[in-house]
Amino acid sequence: MAKLKLAIYWAAACGGCDVAVLDVHEKILDIADAADILLWPVATDHKYADVEKMAPGSIDVCLFNGAVRNSENEHIAKMLREKSKVMVAFGSCAVSGGIPALANFKRREDILQRVYMDTPSTVNPEQVLPVTDCPVPEGVLHLPEFFGFVHSLNQVVEVDYYVPGCPPTAERIWEVVQAIATGNLPAAGATVGALDKSLCDECPREKSNKKIKRFYRSHEIIPDPQQCLLEQGLLCMGPVTRGGCGGQCISANMPCRGCYGPLPGVLDQGAKYISSIGAIIDARTPEEVKKILAGIADPAGTFYRFGMSTALLKGANR
Amino acid sequence: MGKRITIDPITRLEGHGKIEIFLDDTGAVDNVYFQIPELRGFEKFCEGRPVEELPRIVSRICGV
Secondary structure: OOOEEEEEEEOEOOOHHHHHHHOOHHHHHHHHHHEEEEEOOOOOOOOHHHHHHOOOOOEEEEEEEOEEEEHHHHHHHHHHHHHEEEEEEEOHHHHHOOHHHHHHHOOHHHHHHHHHHHOOOOOOOOOOOOOOEEEEOOEEEEOOOEEEEEEOHHHOOOOOEEEOOOOOOHHHHHHHHHHHHOOOOOOOOOEOOOOOOEHHHHOOOEOOOOOEOOOOOOOOOOOOOOEOOHHHOOOOOHHHOEOOOOOHHHHOOOOOOOOOOOOOOOOOHHHHHHHHHHHHEOOOOHHHHHHHHOOOOOHHHHHOOOOOOOOOOOHHHO | OOOEEEEOOOOOOOOOOEEEEEEOOOOOEEEEEEEOOOOOOHHHHOOOOOHHHHHHHHOOOOOO
């Protein structure tokens, strides 16, 4: 059997997804046996020019992690889409924007101002900002355009499969790799490497259908490790988040952060969570509701922590 | 006019980088530009987030 031609790319990302691939440990040797890597910037030395020369469809599978933050990310996404038979949005950033998409709460010019002018460690007396075309004595240098909106991968190219997680866990990655290698994939458009039910469905904690009088921030209480975190007033995203992650956060006595994304059929994870909260708070008057909700320090940034590219409300740059 | 060599992307490190090397007519290096074609803006979007969130957000600056 011909070896699988594989590309792994990062756009606006941290490299955690790439490292998560390596977290399959010695099984990486099996991946190397089954696949030839044609692009993987964190690990191999292939250049964009090498990919550009390939015929369309030369890559069997592209695992694309990272959000689409600038014109280079978009250009490479389009190039890899053309060259790849199967395009996988790999990790929360590619699936729904991830942490970089928290920038969608801010305006483009405010980000540039803060980064290049105002931070305490910045020295920029000439007030220089990055430009896409920069003339130098030897010619012109080109930098990508910084977009006003952080996009998910499927907002710029067609995506065949989605693998959520920040990062996806090694066990799920291995399952996905095996499914790809054996051609055992569901119909295009599916989310793979995650469950179709919520984290609550696999959570071992006890639920008592208790209503809550106040929310706590994580440093304000030490939660009971046996009881449901949400019922203890911690903003656990479990009810609206896909399971399959192995429950790493909840086993560390910390609430789910929502990185595995919304359940099947749910368009907007944050909106769904607002409805979950509505069901659990113990309030009889609008004043009581207001008082309890005031205990949530950063509702938008919490409910849309990984999903500001795909949220129905588009933030500061709609 | 000398030769221009572009290394894009630079590899086996976390993040995005590009190097442009300009050679003079004799083939010696005349000038080199190291460029970072990426910005995410943590400096700005961390503003407004609860302080206890920051270790869990800024750990995504670099996950390698």
